[in-house]
Amino acid sequence: MADAKGQQRVITTQEWRDAELIWDYHQMHHELRPCSAGIGLGSHDLGVASHTVDLYRQGLFPVLVFTGGNSPTTKARFPRGEAVHYREHALQLGVPEKVVLVEPNAANTGQNAVFSRQVLAAAGIVPESVLVVCKPYEERRSYATFKKVWPGVDVVCASEPVGLAAYAEGIGDAKLVIDMLVGALQRVMVYPEQGFTIPQEVPGDVAAAFKQLADGGFDSRLLRR
Incomplete structure (x- = not known):
């Protein structure tokens, strides 16, 4: 700055x-393991979407949700919304369209969790575990948020290894x-x-x-x- x-x-x-x-x-330093679903948290950082795709390709989850609307810091970069742009990026990287769900309304991490749960439920998926992918410096807060608002699910956190x-x-x-x-x-x-x-x-x-x-x-x- x-x-x-x-x-x-x-x-x-x-x-x-x-x-x-x-x-x-x-960073939570979680040991990654297969989960019921992956959830990529929208932000200004397209690396979150790329890393979510990498983890999908590793077979760590069969379905993924990109979640996030817009904020003052992302509106110019992602005018159609964070989750929509993340999804488009994932499809460009070759992820099958049928495995990518979009939650386009969340404005904070709590809503990321609650609304993603709703989107998965609407698709007939009630996950036992979720692999939450976020920015490297947001792992701990994301984990603490998901455990608060979605206490029944096992939460694993990951971020781009940088x-x-x-x-x-x-x-x-x-x-x-x-x-x-x-x-x-x-x-x-x-x-x-x-x-x-x-x-x-x-x-x-x-x-x-x-x-x-x-x-x-x-x-x-x-x-x-």
Whole structure:
């Protein structure tokens, strides 16, 4: 993210260390196993759709749902909606049309879970397990959300296997990526008390890294309470 002079902020070595600690915490490190259905969570990141396709090709689920409408950050990139564009991308990659379901209305992760469950039920599918595919820094919050709003299903989380530096390079804005990591962690910490997610333990070093980065100006994605 550029400063007032249009220059990219230089990330210090300690800031990268703190960010990498949070990046690793956000990932659940689940051992992947076959599930009843895959669910790709819509976002600005088309890599989520590509990785969902990769996991389908590995035989990890027989049917998949792409879920998501639009947000202010995705409307220009995906004007027909996140899930619709994800589906089109999957079909271009050769996934059979009959195995791709679309949920085009969800505006948050809770709705991703609830509406995907409804779409699967309408197709006659009541899954025992779901493999949730999302951005690398959204695994933990996605897991905590799905377990809260869909408690009867076994939840496995996955994301594109990429490191923080490579992901930031792909986005083209390291400051923005770290802002997103910090914002996602804040939600992991505060959403349980708001009833949106199940609690997740936050180790002391991760909490300290959050404070350092938030106080250091990586705060554009923080909730203002």
